Amino acid sequence: MRHRKQGRKLGRTSAHRKALYRNLVLNLIHHRRIRTTDAKAKELRRFADRMVTLGKRADLAAHRLAYAFIGSHEAVKRLFEEIAPAFKDRAGGYTRVIKLGRRRGDAAAISIIEFTGTSEAAPPKKKRAKPASKREATAAA
Numbered sequence: 650m651r652h653r654k655q656g657r658k659l660g661r662t663s664a665h666r667k668a669l670y671r672n673l674v675l676n677l678i679h680h681r682r683i684r685t686t687d688a689k690a691k692e693l694r695r696f697a698d699r700m701v702t703l704g705k706r707a708d709l710a711a712h713r714l715a716y717a718f719i720g721s722h723e724a725v726k727r728l729f730e731e732i733a734p735a736f737k738d739r740a741g742g743y744t745r746v747i748k749l750g751r752r753r754g755d756a757a758a759i760s761i762i763e764f765t766g767t768s769e770a771a772p773p774k775k776k777r778a779k780p781a782s783k784r785e786a787t788a789a790a
Contacts, residue, residue: 657692670696671718677744678724678732682763690746690762697762701743704733735766 659666673693676683678700685693700718703711707729715725736743747761 656695657688659688659692671720674700675719675721675724677762677764678719678728681732682761684749684759684761686752687746687748687758687760690760693762694744694746697744697764698741700728701733701736701764704728705737707733732764735764739765 659669661669669689670693673683673685673689674696677693677697696718700715703715712725712729715728716722719725719728743764744762745765747763749759749761751757752759
């Protein structure tokens with residue numbers, strides 16, 4: 650039974666998982682939107698929302714805690730000066746997960762995670778052009 654056991658293991662050791670979450674948060678702050686698997690996106694929400702909450706506090710201790718987790722002065726500066734002030738009137742739910750479907754190679758469920766307020770709709774899916782048949786290709790040539 651998994652009573653009182655939070656979080657997903659994602660098939661990684663604890664150190665690898667911690668590094669993965671740090672990298673995902675760093676990339677989310679840098680790009681404001683990232684594409685990853687559903688499980689990683691759902692788990693990333695916890696950490697990203699905590700970082701925004703620290704950014705809203707905007708004191709020295711919050712800066713130090715954010716830097717201890719993220720490890721990038723540039724990302725912490727962006728978090729505290731650009732991202733967190735946009736959520737000053739919001740009490741939580743700073744990120745949104747949009748499901749995209751399945752990845753072609755291994756059929757893993759893929760999602761986009763982004764900060765709310767960056768866009769209101771999911772990005773349009775790309776349509777693949779159908780390859781021309783042999784007859785059309787020879788007739789065109």
